[in-house]
Amino acid sequence: GINAEYGVLADTVAPHGYTVPLDLGSRGSCQIGGNLATHAGGLRVLRYGQLRASVLGMRVVLPDGGVLDSMSHMRKDNTGYDLKQLFIGSEGTLGVITDVSLLLPQQPSSVNVAMFGCSSFEKVIQTYRLARQTMGEVVSACEFLDETCMRAVNDNLSLPSPFPDRHPFYFLVETSGSNQDHDMEKLEGYVARVFEEGGADDGVLATSKDQAAKLMALRENIAPALKQLGYNYKYDVSLPIKHMYSLVEKVVERAGESVVAVGYGHLGDNNLHLNVVTPSYSTELLALIEPYVYEEVARLRGSISAEHGLGLKKANYLRYSKDEGVISHMRMIKRLFDPNGILNPYKLLPWK
């Protein structure tokens, strides 16, 4: 099989009228095999579901040198245990994915991007819920960021805010459909209600692809912009939507005024990216943040890793999201496929 990089994959399928059901900031350099092994998330989970939902078939090379051939192009195949799903998100600990058959959605011909400035996180939730209600069938991405993130992108990367004023929060919504007139009508109805109901203080609508790309760039470049401010402690968690931003506020309370804590992320997936930024790394600060963040997430029955996976850094925190019974069955599966432990030791499963 061929390892196609995302960018290449998208270009190969676009002339046929298809798009890749996965879109993320590293699109220019990531590889599909890696995306599958880490079960990457990204901007379009809201619309196309998680990546595993688009996998029709796969071939995996096992640690004993054998090949697990689950290659198929069928959309529906309910025959026995769906073993290929084990390898998606296994982070290279069970086998090496060598081929995949992906279900591709139609390339939408009408894409619109709007951004709103909101005075509180509650208003962000209100504006987001209205989008789902009034144009849910064409919504393809719902993201949010706070003012510190916007400032960082404006100042450090020279990407200007589209608004004349500053706002505590920003909400970005993208629609993808097949009929520009219909989608515009839906969008205009939605926008009218947003302002009628006071969900936002200002908003902009991209009127060209260039403007749409610029608005998305504000969200997609937050991580590089924050990197320029110092050392980033990064957390990627799933939380009930009403608690998403309160975690950021709690961390600020705990860590004190010398730190900058920001929240942004895939609002529509209830996935918060929490970054704590300091001039330099400190073990004292780390002790204040961890395991506090994981304890809070566990208390709220969220996930300590919504999409980024566990790898080395979070393997020992798995217990905050999965109970011992589940973890012991994971170990059994690991022993079944990789009894000699040759694939990616110390990753994913707790070793402390």
Place this chain on the structure above:
Amino acid sequence: MASLRVLVGCKRVIDYAVKIRVRPDALGVVTDGVKHSMNPFDENAIEEAVRMKQKKLVKEIVVASCGPTQSQETIRTALAMGADRGIHVEVPKGTEESLQPLAVAKIFAKLVEKEKPDVVILGKQAIDDDSNQTTQLLAGILNWPQGTMASVVEHSDGKLKITREVDGGLEDISVNLPAVISADLRLNEPRYATLPNIMKAKKKKIEKMSPEDLGVDVSPRIKVLKVVDPPVREAGDKVPDVATLMSKLKEKGHI
């Protein structure tokens, strides 16, 4: 002061970021189902007019567009950016491709007669035909001074000081009003259409008319014979030394 009236032109074109494809009949490019937006240079034109209004130099901005029904969306975008009212000179769908700069210039000349603006601002060129002619033709028909490829426009005492981007660099000129200007990309950074303004723009007036109403004959004077993709770039040859280079150049008849 707020005494000047401005007429701005805008055109609905295929979005600049779209990958265009030649039509099977090789007489144009595929437009069906393809994303369209306001011509980027026209965004600069509207932005300049709005800035002049914010500086209280301009009293009213009228935006006009010649095209099919969907051109109204482009006019609405201009209204959302800050224009006061719109004029849509409508042509039947499918005929917009044959609407050439001379016809558009004649239409705008009639609109100038009607609206009596002090300044007309157009985009330097449309990204579909890249003609860069309408401004100049209009100035000629009206016998007005022109400031084309403008990257800076300043107003003082009934004159406009314009910096033009030309091949050799920058040229400063001064024109008396009334005048026609064409906007270049570096003139300004066009604003986003804010949603509250998009809502307000729905209530702004767009007057509709046809070229016939203005007494203008829009039949094309230029016929498109063929549209083809540019040739695929071929790989070059690497040669080991100057002697081989010379013989290859001779071989290919370049020297």
